Amino acid sequence: MADEGRPAVRGRGAAYDQRRDAILEAVFTIVDTEGAEQITLRRVAERAGVSVGRVQHYFPSRDDLVLAAFTAITERGARQVEDALPRHPDGDPPAEVVRAVVGELIPRTSEERRMFRIMQAFETYALTRPRLADRIKQDYDGLITLLALLLHQHHGDRDAADSAFVPQARELLALTTGLAGLTIVGTITPRQAHDIALRRLDAILDDRSRPDGGG
Amino acid sequence: MADEGRPAVRGRGAAYDQRRDAILEAVFTIVDTEGAEQITLRRVAERAGVSVGRVQHYFPSRDDLVLAAFTAITERGARQVEDALPRHPDGDPPAEVVRAVVGELIPRTSEERRMFRIMQAFETYALTRPRLADRIKQDYDGLITLLALLLHQHHGDRDAADSAFVPQARELLALTTGLAGLTIVGTITPRQAHDIALRRLDAILDDRSRPDGGG
């Protein structure tokens, strides 16, 4: 139900994606301002300024709507990270790439903070849905793999396996997600979070000692 | 509505707290297995094996019920941390105390992981309720202050102000909460999280250089 795609052949298609996205954007606003439990067809329709019938047309059931919103927000987050990667491999030094990636994992603008709040809401929502929880887990696993690979490339260590850098990648990911969470709560500012993350990252990048597996 | 206390004078009082707690425990189970949006009087009553009337008697409105559950789970978390502190100040070396505190911030047993999932659900719930969000923020602020104080005591640095250790305390808190989150998702095991946190903590404890304010 995730790769249904659009009608493609006969569909009017013109404003299809645009109208669909507008509905999803209304869902995001509701989640951010009223909480995920307020996602109802009537409220979404009202917020989007459309009829309930239209919402039903684009999303046959409420579950479809929530699932589409979940997919959209996670894909948007993934795209954010991918855009931080250089288009040509070996184009930029790995240290700069990993700095960019870590920087993307911390919300800076108010729009990014809004996105993180919505993602946190859906992540919590996924806790009681094994299928969705699996997707979240795979996203995090992918991030760890990416970070470990970049750290490996930076150290230019041909002997060590990629996996040798996984513990440090795990620490980096935990630190950044934790910092992002504290930023959302308001305990620290985005700038403080960014400084802490990059300071720690630079220490890891400078560390000449071979990493050892931690558990 | 948080410090109402019990009737105290005339109430039968005997099984009052016990019955009240049983209802809250049912709320926790529902939040953990079905999500916070499934907190309804009928479902809570069914899960607790009592009548809807009894739930209404102990919690006049649904908001009262949710707020009481929120308060109960956060207080339980706070007690968990306090129990890690030595009863007599200056009794244990600060390094051991901070190790114990950090250890408590990472879920190890399945019961602790259950508690963290519930706390995450309520934390997300609080995102759209300023009053509750404030409580969460103050809890985190208190943890940072505690960690900074312990780090200060460990270094025995009379010159530096407590605030000089705040950035490291912030990093520690972000790291542990991030690790806890990754543990809940299943990306890392509790043991891996524990190892990463204590390894980083020990590095901070061993660091002889004066900490400098980071933002």
Place this chain on the structure above:
DNA sequence: GTCAAATCAATGCGTTCGTATTGAGAAGGA
């Protein structure tokens, strides 16, 4: 122009929600 497909507003149905009300039993000080 024709016509099937797409679009979507309007409305009704059955369910579930939170809450208010009522009344019956149990408890315990007077």
Place this chain on the structure above:
DNA sequence: TCCTTCTCAATACGAACGCATTGATTTGAC
């Protein structure tokens, strides 16, 4: 014993919910 208070089960009510249905309108291939 009496009588107030606590306890709480039962139930009714209006609102809001997800969803199915219907029909009017628009679109785009032919």
